[in-house]
Amino acid sequence: MSPGSPATTNAPDRTGGALVLDDVSVRYGEIIAVDGASATARPGEVTAVTGHSGAGKTSLLWAVGGLLAPGQASGSITLGDTEIGEEATSRAAGAVLIPQGSALAEALTARDNVAVPLVAAGVPGGDALAQADHALASVGLDEHGDHLAEELSGGQRQRVAVARGLALASLRLGAGAAVLLADEPTSELDHDTRERVVVLLEDLARRGATVLLATHDPEVAEIAPARWHLDDGRLTPTP
Numbered sequence: 001m002s003p004g005s006p007a008t009t010n011a012p013d014r015t016g017g018a019l020v021l022d023d024v025s026v027r028y029g030e031i032i033a034v035d036g037a038s039a040t041a042r043p044g045e046v047t048a049v050t051g052h053s054g055a056g057k058t059s060l061l062w063a064v065g066g067l068l069a070p071g072q073a074s075g076s077i078t079l080g081d082t083e084i085g086e087e088a089t090s091r092a093a094g095a096v097l098i099p100q101g102s103a104l105a106e107a108l109t110a111r112d113n114v115a116v117p118l119v120a121a122g123v124p125g126g127d128a129l130a131q132a133d134h135a136l137a138s139v140g141l142d143e144h145g146d147h148l149a150e151e152l153s154g155g156q157r158q159r160v161a162v163a164r165g166l167a168l169a170s171l172r173l174g175a176g177a178a179v180l181l182a183d184e185p186t187s188e189l190d191h192d193t194r195e196r197v198v199v200l201l202e203d204l205a206r207r208g209a210t211v212l213l214a215t216h217d218p219e220v221a222e223i224a225p226a227r228w229h230l231d232d233g234r235l236t237p238t239p
């Protein structure tokens, strides 16, 4: 892969169209985590995915990201004209996950936690470090790039995960389209930092990304112009 090129060759034509779920279910053996969800999310705005703990928010995001084991998800997920929902197709369509619980590499610095996935996506090392520093500064961690992940507080770790997701999503957007799957990205943040992260997600959406923001915080959900509410796996879109 040449530097700066999209992460995949043979990428499908991406029109930047809507993310459409049609009768999507997620099952773990006998457990039905998502039950026939049908809904549409538009690029350019944040869609909040709400619901109590265990309602199926993470399962739904993972289905869109193509991150579930084979056979766990069924139904159709499309982005524009492209069928996604398998790991390769979702990644090619620009899906990026900010995982619940941050999932940082403990032995790496904050900067490298952001830069390494950028390098893996084809960004040259020096550019990746610069983009990582920019993303860390955007979440208020400009002083913490050299800290090991294991030295950071829960809230700081969460901000590193947000920075990593935003940097990757910006890269995907530059290559055509991005779907940011933000899974409770503000759960450990104080009020001001939470607002800052929400603004960053809105900015990314305004630049053309489709943003799904899973949250059980009503104040965070409030900012989203569109909402999908999950109740025991059943999805109701709120206009």
Ligand SMILES: Nc1ncnc2c1ncn2[C@@H]1O[C@H](COP(=O)(O)OP(=O)(O)O)[C@@H](O)[C@H]1O
Residues within 6 Å of the ligand: 028, 031, 032, 033, 051, 052, 053, 054, 055, 056, 057, 058, 059, 060
């Ligand atoms: N890997 C798994 N194996 C079995 N059950 C799971 C797994 N992941 C989630 N679940 C179950 O699926 C349901 C939905 O979980 P989840 O998608 O994590 O909801 P939320 O993110 O809204 O808390 C819950 O009943 C949960 O216990």
Ligand SMILES: [Mg+2]
Residues within 6 Å of the ligand: 057, 058, 059, 100, 183
């Ligand atoms: Mg969850």
